[in-house]
Amino acid sequence: MIWRKVAVPLAAVLIFLALWEILVQANGWPDYKMASPSDLPPAFWKYRWLFLEYGWQTLWRTVAGLAIAVVFGLALGMVMGFSRTLRDALYPLLVGFNAVPKATVVPIIALLFVGQHDFNTVLMAFMISFFPIAVSVSIGLSTLEPEYRDILRALGASRLAIFRKIALPKTLPEFFGALKVSVTLAFIGTNLMEIVSPHGRGLGALFDSGKTSADYPLMFAVLIALAALGILLFYVVVWLERIFAGWAERPAS
Amino acid sequence: MADLIEIRHVTHAYATPKGPLPVLDDLSLSVPEGSFCAVVGPSGCGKSTLTRLIAGLMKPDRGEVWLHGERVKSPRATVGMAFQNPVLLEWRTILQNVVLPLEIVPTKLTQAQKEARARELLELVGLEGFEDKRPSELSGGMRQRASLCRAIVHRPEVLILDEPFGALDAFTREDLWQTMHALRAEEPFTSVLITHDLRESIFLADEVVVLSGRPATAQFRLPVPDTGPRTLDDLYTPQAAAMLNTLRHQIEIAQGRTPAAGTRKTLPDPAPTESATPEILP
Numbered sequence: 219m220i221w222r223k224v225a226v227p228l229a230a231v232l233i234f235l236a237l238w239e240i241l242v243q244a245n246g247w248p249d250y251k252m253a254s255p256s257d258l259p260p261a262f263w264k265y266r267w268l269f270l271e272y273g274w275q276t277l278w279r280t281v282a283g284l285a286i287a288v289v290f291g292l293a294l295g296m297v298m299g300f301s302r303t304l305r306d307a308l309y310p311l312l313v314g315f316n317a318v319p320k321a322t323v324v325p326i327i328a329l330l331f332v333g334q335h336d337f338n339t340v341l342m343a344f345m346i347s348f349f350p351i352a353v354s355v356s357i358g359l360s361t362l363e364p365e366y367r368d369i370l371r372a373l374g375a376s377r378l379a380i381f382r383k384i385a386l387p388k389t390l391p392e393f394f395g396a397l398k399v400s401v402t403l404a405f406i407g408t409n410l411m412e413i414v415s416p417h418g419r420g421l422g423a424l425f426d427s428g429k430t431s432a433d434y435p436l437m438f439a440v441l442i443a444l445a446a447l448g449i450l451l452f453y454v455v456v457w458l459e460r461i462f463a464g465w466a467e468r469p470a471s
Numbered sequence: 472m473a474d475l476i477e478i479r480h481v482t483h484a485y486a487t488p489k490g491p492l493p494v495l496d497d498l499s500l501s502v503p504e505g506s507f508c509a510v511v512g513p514s515g516c517g518k519s520t521l522t523r524l525i526a527g528l529m530k531p532d533r534g535e536v537w538l539h540g541e542r543v544k545s546p547r548a549t550v551g552m553a554f555q556n557p558v559l560l561e562w563r564t565i566l567q568n569v570v571l572p573l574e575i576v577p578t579k580l581t582q583a584q585k586e587a588r589a590r591e592l593l594e595l596v597g598l599e600g601f602e603d604k605r606p607s608e609l610s611g612g613m614r615q616r617a618s619l620c621r622a623i624v625h626r627p628e629v630l631i632l633d634e635p636f637g638a639l640d641a642f643t644r645e646d647l648w649q650t651m652h653a654l655r656a657e658e659p660f661t662s663v664l665i666t667h668d669l670r671e672s673i674f675l676a677d678e679v680v681v682l683s684g685r686p687a688t689a690q691f692r693l694p695v696p697d698t699g700p701r702t703l704d705d706l707y708t709p710q711a712a713a714m715l716n717t718l719r720h721q722i723e724i725a726q727g728r729t730p731a732a733g734t735r736k737t738l739p740d741p742a743p744t745e746s747a748t749p750e751i752l753p
Contacts, residue, residue: 368528368552370571371528372526372527372546372631373572374547374548383560383571383575463562465562
């Protein structure tokens with residue numbers, strides 16, 4: 219079982235890397251057109267300390283932004299899930315806010331909070347990732363079948379008890395589904411800020427410096443590092459989901 | 472002994488964009504303590520509204536609902552409810568689902584006592600061995616059994632059943648009718664059952680009330696004679712057939728399909744079948 223869970227995805231990754239290598243070699247592409255997997259280990263090794271330092275910065279900023287997005291998204295989703303008026307009022311605002319390309323927001327934030335690079339990056343990660351959480355929680359709460367509420371209301375249960383015992387657990391699968399989307403979005407937010415803002419740090423800045431010095435293998439290495447971090451965080455969410463909402467998973471037959 | 476449930480001249484209408492939609496019109500109904508009352512009527516005649524009024528989930532526009540000599544103004548812990556949808560909480564085991572009401576109503580029971588009480592009921596309905604399963608692992612009939620246990624675990628005075636067997640297949644339904652009788656023998660409660668199934672109504676109830684079409688009022692009452700413990704065979708006697716026929720005609724009147732009673736053959740069919748249940752108009 220565990221063999222299958224590890225070996226199958228691992229084999230898929232290896233096949234992907236092999237196909238990539240073959241594609242580059244067969245076409246004889248130089249590394250400024252497309253680096254091949256064999257170019258990557260030297261790039262990683264050459265900048266190993268920078269990768270560790272910047273990788274950590276990117277990771278903690280993303281997690282911090284995501285954590286704020288979870289708290290804010292949950293609160294907003296609850297407000298919108300329970301009050302129809304607030305839902306009607308906030309939806310257009312929220313959709314409009316989400317529709318604004320975040321790349322255009324980066325310079326505004328960078329100007330607003332000059333020099334606050336950590337803060338700006340976390341803010342960006344948060345702003346880009348709270349939307350799916352808020353929407354899914356509000357939908358989960360507003361579509362709660364009235365009978366679920368009635369079985370407790372008929373006993374004289376308080377609103378808080380109904381929320382704690384019914385609404386919250388019932389919404390958890392939707393919440394985790396949204397969180398999986400938000401994880402990857404948060405990385406996009408972090409990197410947008412790291413790449414665009416001058417004198418940035420983090421993997422995004424490393425990518426930018428690779429671009430400036432025409433170090434193509436480094437640029438590809440950063441992409442792979444980002445993908446690896448994304449996979450890592452994604453599976454942390456999967457693990458949390460199994461703990462808190464494992465009941466929603468149908469046993470495999 | 473006074474009636475445990477008393478509904479006095481209740482009139483209710485829902486507000487809709489097209490104006491008020493009257494659903495109940497001067498409806499009066501009383502159920503003596505320990506008695507089982509079945510309410511039948513055409514679809515959409517306000518039967519579910521009636522259950523929500525008794526449970527205190529809604530207030531009537533006019534009229535009063537009394538439970539045990541107290542006017543119902545809000546939900547109370549002495550009521551248990553079961554619906555057509557068993558609404559079990561998927562994240563809880565069957566045992567935890569049955570214990571749920573005991574976590575809400577004020578009780579002096581310890582956790583162990585609560586679980587013992589739940590186990591006792593689950594055994595009574597034939598669910599021993601399934602306590603630690605999730606609802607998704609159970610069949611529809613078993614889920615409905617668990618839902619019934621949850622409805623009575625806190626020993627409610629009033630049990631409100633809103634078509635709890637409606638979505639089950641015919642054989643499972645008959646099994647659950649017998650389970651209902653077994654529960655009633657062990658647990659004293661006064662019950663109101665909403666149903667579309669006339670056989671179900673005469674098998675389970677002490678009195679069947681036919682509601683008229685919307686806005687509903689109590690159109691007809693049929694006492695079901697107490698002839699000792701009932702078995703499914705009792706549904707295939709001439710007396711049962713006569714009762715079913717009477718109810719069927721009353722439903723047709725409620726639906727506005729029969730101009731006047733008595734113009735049709737009123738003798739019981741020799742072998743009443745499923746056709747004894749009238750088709751419900753869309």
